[in-house]
Each structure stands twice: as structure tokens, then as C-alpha cells.
Amino acid sequence: xxxxxxxxxxxSMDGVDAALLETDGEDAVRPRGFISLPYEDQEKETIRSxxxxxxxxxxxxxxxxxxxxxxxxxxxxxxxTGARDVRAIGFHGHTLDHRPEDxxxxxxxxxxxxxxxxxxxxxxxxxxxDVAAGGQGAPLAPVYHxxxxxxxxxxxxxxxxxxxxxxxxxxxxxxxxxxxxxxGNALLDDWCRRHTGLPMDRxxxxxxxxRVDNGILEQLLDDPYFAMPPPKSLDxxxxxxxxxxxxxxxxxxxxxxxxxxxxxxxxPLPEPPRRWIVSGGGRRNPVLMAALPGPAEPAxxxxxxxxxxxxxxxxxxxxxxxxxxxxxxxxxxxxxxPMAAGRLFPP
Numbered sequence: 001x002x003x004x005x006x007x008x009x010x011x012s013m014d015g016v017d018a019a020l021l022e023t024d025g026e027d028a029v030r031p032r033g034f035i036s037l038p039y040e041d042q043e044k045e046t047i048r049s050x051x052x053x054x055x056x057x058x059x060x061x062x063x064x065x066x067x068x069x070x071x072x073x074x075x076x077x078x079x080x081t082g083a084r085d086v087r088a089i090g091f092h093g094h095t096l097d098h099r100p101e102d103x104x105x106x107x108x109x110x111x112x113x114x115x116x117x118x119x120x121x122x123x124x125x126x127x128x129x130d131v132a133a134g135g136q137g138a139p140l141a142p143v144y145h146x147x148x149x150x151x152x153x154x155x156x157x158x159x160x161x162x163x164x165x166x167x168x169x170x171x172x173x174x175x176x177x178x179x180x181x182x183x184g185n186a187l188l189d190d191w192c193r194r195h196t197g198l199p200m201d202r203x204x205x206x207x208x209x210x211r212v213d214n215g216i217l218e219q220l221l222d223d224p225y226f227a228m229p230p231p232k233s234l235d236x237x238x239x240x241x242x243x244x245x246x247x248x249x250x251x252x253x254x255x256x257x258x259x260x261x262x263x264x265x266x267x268p269l270p271e272p273p274r275r276w277i278v279s280g281g282g283r284r285n286p287v288l289m290a291a292l293p294g295p296a297e298p299a300x301x302x303x304x305x306x307x308x309x310x311x312x313x314x315x316x317x318x319x320x321x322x323x324x325x326x327x328x329x330x331x332x333x334x335x336x337x338p339m340a341a342g343r344l345f346p347p
Contacts, residue, residue: 001028002087002322005077005120006315007070009094009109011163011236012185012281013047015039018073019311020081025319029147033081034308037073039065051237053097053106063108066094070109074118089114090318090342091124098127098235100136111345123318123342130328135335136233141313142168142178142332143320148304157273158299159292160310161185161282164234165260168332169269177270178332179230182263185281187241188256195249204287207257210250216243220259226266231334254287261291279306317341 001024008017015038022030039047043065049055050062074089093109111124127137145158145168158168163186169177188207189200201207220243225234244252260282272293279299282288283306289296299306317327326338 001030002319003032003083003085004088004090004315004319005074005086006090006311006313006318007073008092008311008314009066009070010280010310011095012189013039013044013163014281016069016073017308017311018077019308019315020077020083020086021312021315021319023316023319025316025323025325027147027150029144029312029316031305031308031312033077033083034305034311035073035077035080036307037069037076039069043069047094050096050108059096059108062094062096063110066108067110067113070114071117074114074120086120088121088123088318088322089118090126090314090316091122092126092314093124095236098137098233100131100233103131103134105131105137111343115345115347119347121347122345123321124345125343126314126317126327126341130333130335130339130341133335133339135328135333135339136179136231137333138180138233139166139168139178139332140317140327140341141310142176143327143329144313144316146170146174146176147316148302152302153274155269155271155273156275156277157269158277158279159264159296160280161260161278161288162280162310163189163236165264165282166233167264167267169273171270176329176331177230179232179267180234181267182226182234183239183256183260185260186236187239187259188253191241191244191249191252191256195252200281201253201257201285204257204285206250207253207285207287210248210252210254212258213244213247213251213255216247217255217258217262219243221262221266226263230268231332233333257285257288258291261288265293277302279304279309
């Protein structure tokens with residue numbers, strides 16, 4: 001087995017997650033270390049201002065911020081774990097724009113610079129080939145979820161609630177279906193920042209004080225996305241909270257939390273999961289967890305680190321790329337055939 005580093009900068013823009021994984025890129029996986037390096041407020045604003053990829057100067061500035069943060073994260077992870085003989089780094093970058101219907105996706109991050117400054121081979125650009133082939137380019141973690149769930153009886157669902165929420169459904173026979181269910185934390189985070197000055201609804205405290213506006217909730221759920229069959233994927237900016245602006249802050253938070261949960265409940269799955277396992281920041285919101293189908297369990301119920309899972313997945317995907325094994329499948333991204341993902345950047 002090889003030691004591989006995985007990196008993730010999610011749509012919530014909290015920071016960079018870095019995980020060390022021992023794996024063969026197939027059935028064997030052993031987490032060996034994890035850190036999370038928060039973005040500074042100015043770094044978040046630089047990235048946020050580049051969302052949508054409409055301004056080249058802003059995109060370049062965001063790429064510099066993302067790359068330098070990832071370099072720091074790798075160095076800190078290596079120092080903290082004392083790891084030697086790392087085979088490669090899986091570098092997702094940060095998504096600024098994702099429009100698979102136009103065969104376009106953009107993740108920023110200078111993989112060549114990361115390889116030079118760390119002295120390690122970097123596997124990056126995981127999504128573009130899948131999108132060019134007609135796939136959604138997301139989600140990419142399902143094959144890792146399946147490896148981690150070895151020995152668990154299906155059907156079982158892994159729900160990641162980051163900025164966007166996505167689900168991996170593993171059937172009784174190990175078959176996979178995956179797609180973005182709808183909003184995750186991004187709309188709620190933005191609502192809290194605008195209306196309270198806080199970066200998030202910590203522990204669901206704001207939503208717990210509010211009341212769900214069912215009329216607005218139904219309006220949000222009327223979006224055509226929810227009638228589309230999977231596989232399907234979203235951009236961070238796919239939904240707007242504009243219909244909620246007349247609401248008090250607490251009612252808006254309650255309605256947005258209900259929106260995330262209701263979108264998950266409406267997810268078109270072949271069979272109801274026996275277990276719902278939740279990763280990402282959303283698992284820390286008790287109001288959301290209570291509203292999800294289930295009973296929903298945090299990833300820790302399986303002995304996993306729910307913060308590390310996405311970064312671990314990109315370590316696993318990098319290991320698979322070194323063996324030219326597929327990372328995306330017709331049932332996970334809608335690609336025409338199983339495809340390897342990522343380009344290799346030597347140090």
C-alpha cells in the first residue's frame with residue numbers, strides 16, 4: 001500500500017482539509033492523519049469574489065490564494081504526521097463554476113506549483129475529462145465511500161452536507177448511484193453572514209428559534225432541478241435565497257434548513273437506505289440532522305472522521321489514477337463508461 005495525501009477545499013469555503021491515507025487504490029484504505037487549515041477572512045472574500053469565473057483577474061487572485069493555502073496544508077500535515085515516502089497528492093482545487101450542461105467546470109489551483117514546492121507528484125484536474133465526455137463531473141467520492149463501506153449490508157446512503165449536499169447510494173449488490181440532492185450549507189451560511197454577521201448557523205441555534213415558511217419552502221422545491229433524474233450535479237450558485245428576504249433571520253434560517261432536508265427526502269433512490277450516514281459540516285447541525293430521513297447518523301457512527309472524508313476520497317482517487325483505475329461511473333456522474341480521473345503533474 002502507498003501513502004497518499006488528499007486535499008479538499010469545499011464550496012463552504014471554510015478552509016483546506018488535508019488527509020493522509022494508506023491505500024492500494026482498491027479495497028484497502030487506512031486513514032493515517034488529518035488537519036484542517038481555515039481560510040482567513042480576506043482569503044474567503046478573494047475566493048467568493050471569483051465565484052462564477054466571470055472576472056479573470058479575480059480568478060487568478062483566487063487561484064493564488066487556493067494554491068498557497070494548499071501548500072501550507074501539505075507542509076503542516078507532513079510535519080504533524082512525520083510521514084515519509086508519500087507517493088502522491090490528490091489536489092481537487094476549489095470550484096468556482098460548474099455547468100456540466102455546457103460541458104464546463106472550473107476548479108482553480110496551480111497543480112504544477114504545488115508539485116514543485118512540495119517535491120511530490122500531484123494528481124489534479126479530476127473533473128474536466130468526465131464533463132467533456134458528457135458526465136456531470138460530480139460526485140467523485142462514491143467509489144471511496146464504497147471502499148469504506150466494505151462489509152456493510154446495503155442499501156446504505158452516505159450523505160455529504162457541505163456547501164452543496166450530495167448522496168452516494170450503495171445497493172445490496174454493491175451498485176452505486178450518486179448525485180447532488182440540493183443545497184447544503186452554502187445558502188444558510190450566506191444568509192447568516194448577511195443577516196447576523198456570523199459565518200454560519202452554529203449548532204442550528206438560529207433555525208431552532210425560527211418557523212419554517214411552508215409557502216416559500218414549496219416555492220424553492222419547485223425548482224426544475226428536483227424533477228431531473230440522476231445522475232445530476234449543482235453549482236454553489238444554483239439556488240437563490242431571494243424569496244426568503246422578507247422573513248426574519250430566524251425564520252429564514254429555519255426555512256433554508258428545511259429546504260436542505262426536504263431536498264434530501266425527495267432524492268429519487270432505487271430503494272430506501274437501511275442506514276443514512278452523514279458527513280460534512282451539516283452533521284453538526286442538530287436541527288438539520290433531526291429533519292433528515294433516517295434516523296440520520298454522523299459518520300463517526302461507523303468510526304469515520306466526518307470532516308476528513310472528502311479529503312481522504314481525493315487521496316484514494318489519486319491512488320486510483322496512478323493505477324489507471326476508474327473514478328467515475330455511469331451511475332455516479334452519468335459518464336458513458338467507467339473513466340479514470342485526473343492529470344499527473346510531476347515535481
